[in-house]
Amino acid sequence: MGQSDITLIGGGVVGLSVALGLLRAGQAVTVLDGADDDFRASQGNFGLVWLQGKGADFAPYARWTAQAVAAWPEFAASLRQTSGIDVALSQSGGYEFFTDVAELADFTADLARQEAHLGRKSYEVLTGDDLRREMSGIGQGVVGASFCALDGHLNPLRLLRALRRAVATLGGRIITDAKVTKATPASGGGFDLTLANGARRGAGKLVLCAGLGAAHLATSLGFNARIRPQRGELLITERLADRLPFLSSTIRQVDEGGVQIGGTHADAGLNDAETLTMMRGLARHAVTVFPALAGVRVVRSWGALRVMSPDGYPVYARSSLHPEAFLVTCHSGVTLAPLHASNLKDWIVNDATAPEKGAFDDNRFALSTAA
Amino acid sequence: MTIASRFQPRPEGALRLTLDGAPLTAHPGDSLAAAILCHSGEASRTTGRDSPRTAFCMMGVCFECLVEVDGLPNVQACMTEVRDGMAVRRQMGLRKLGAADV
């Protein structure tokens, strides 16, 4: 096993993005990925590349997200070049629709705090009437909206496939059905990994990107972050020939034509079932915002589990017990992919300072963990 | 080219429908898919990539029989009984968002 050999545990959007960055930096990379029925946020997400409101209460996250959103066009182009896959990135602005005046006011305050962190204004707030004048078809129940011209979306399933292909094209090894159940430090340095099928393998540096599957491995390797699931439910409709006139954080039309509706949050443990209450809530939201959707059929609903750190912000941490072990985990892995594929490599390979001067280190949770 | 029905002709039915504006008759109790298949051997829809399709499974499983009925898109013709006066349109390509302009 060579010195530069890096093993990533987890082949979702986060793991593959990090792998891509390491490969581009000339490292030898192996990605171990789990079983087909694992919880896979990368296969169940909403595909937003979104800035609006992010990091209102945590400046480093606001900056980090803004940087990621700005990096997307170039990243999408390079991905297409390496993988041959177009991820259908579109960044022509996005809305946040409100049916409740107080909620709109709260969110406007969030946006103002985010603006202060970023040092520039990237949003506007519209009344319901403004909206209806601008765009036909918006329902009377919408009282207002915020709009950020930098927001956008892409096809998350194609992103996953593009990353997979790009990693393979650049010589990375992706091993599937390789669910790691145990990681222990090896006597001569590096780690011994035990897989669910009983197989064992060695690793030099280890980067933990296994989403919800990383929780117990992270603890055993001395990390402080407690990762928890948060369920989001989504609906997808039959495909439409025409285009919706807007993108919002809860309603978006995928490039193939179906309309995806989402935005629910629930603490349901490791249960990714879809519920009738949420399905109905999402359907009501959709027909309130855009009544013409009432006649469109839902083809499928599903629940998917978000990977949440205690405060909801990313974790980029190096284990204090085992300095060759890294933890990279976050919720908005689609939005942050360009940075994961570029700005983490110096930290992992060359001992450089962690991103945002270490603001995402897991020592921010040390106290709460100890308590 | 018009393609004849792939089925033997039946006696004229008492119900009157239209298919893309042209008259079509059917018997009470017919599924709309049966009435269309009896009338013509041509595609009753095309896919998003323009491939021709007709009703297939006749039991509500395959969704190949989608047509527009009285302005309502993506209706399963095999699960819909014919009604007098139904205005049916072949559905070319993906459905539209709003009710079609009939």
Add this chain to the structure above:
Amino acid sequence: MSDADLIIIGAGPAGMAAASIAVQGGMRVLVLDEQPRAGGQIYRNVGNGAPRGWLGKDYAAGAGLVADLGHPNIRAEFGATVWRVEVGGRVIWSQGGISHISAAPHLLLAGGAQERPTPFAGWTLPGVMPAGAAQILMKTAGLLARDAVLAGSGPLLYLIAAQMIDAGAPPKALVETQTRAMMLRALPSLPRAVLALPTLVKGVGLLQKIRSAGVVRHTGAAAFHAEPNDKGDIAFSFTAKGRRHRIETPLLLTHQGVIPATHISRAAGVRHRWNHAQQAFEPIVGPWGRTDQPHIHIAGDGAGIAGADAAQAAGALAALDILHLAGRIGEDSRNQRSTAPRAALTRARAIRPFLDAAYAPSPEILAPEGKTIVCRCEEITAADIRQSVAEGANGPRQVKTATRAGMGPCQGRMCEITTRGILAACGTSPSPPRARTPIKPITLGEIASLQEQNA
């Protein structure tokens, strides 16, 4: 509050037999079926419309079962599509664009089977249909095929051929995929099949009818290919006895047996397994149709293909067990009354191993290759699926998310089993794909206006 003591989904032989026994036992029963009338697949449209003698005695036998549904304590709703079944006994169903929530302490899934998808080059063309679909057209609309060719394998293929002959619309040719080797492999199961002697005799009778009608037969056929000719008919070619054949026909009717319809049972969280002999997923059920979900029973072809007689018997057994679980009859009474249906079930099932082996689906439709379309809705080919597997997709979910196969309105009903076949051919042992609600597409408006009656 509950709307009934038992909700039965499906009004085929299994569901109808169960409903009849449950009401006799004092239960209030809600029967939901998506079709416009009772009968299920075999007794489709029975007792309705013009008499169609050529459908045979067996078909007419369904009339009694349908009549039983008239009992005052049975509420039967047709055109009623169930789109969600919840652990805890709630059923959400749609009728005429409005969704309803019904609840009952017991649930019997009797949703039957669907025809096995038969992917080969050209199977999406107008002019290619499943043979069972043509039979439905005969039963419901008296529609008879013109110079059709029947292709594939299975007992239903013979039955349909015979019905077409009797109706005066004999097929132009019968192209069968089963080989002599398959027949030989099936022989050891024949002695057991003798239990189902009447069925065997019926089968022999069908073959004689086909022979004496002079229908051309090819066996051991493979490498199916369909393309349109210049008249819009189908030019069907295949290989048999080492030679390529070509037949032109307005209508190519294919069949490779039926498989359980498992969307509801999978979405309801019932455990499923792969049945190797039948090459299909099926729910795991006990001798009374019980599943691992406490309040859900399954009976009929939806629990594994065994035909209409078996379905009727299994429906009766499930109803007796439900009466027992509900405290309406004792265990002894349940067991006593089960003797006749149990014997009927054993008889009906005896022939299955023979049929499964003799008429196994041909390998080329189980795991197709090249440009053959697997997912008809999204137009995804076998090559697309194989490529995703080569890129690391190691199960149905990853194939689906990588290729979109199964994301269309049929929700995977026409491709899941083929995707499974390809995955298996590539060396994985895929688990049953997950099914989610709505089990059939439902409009946003309808979901939005759902009233929480029983919350």
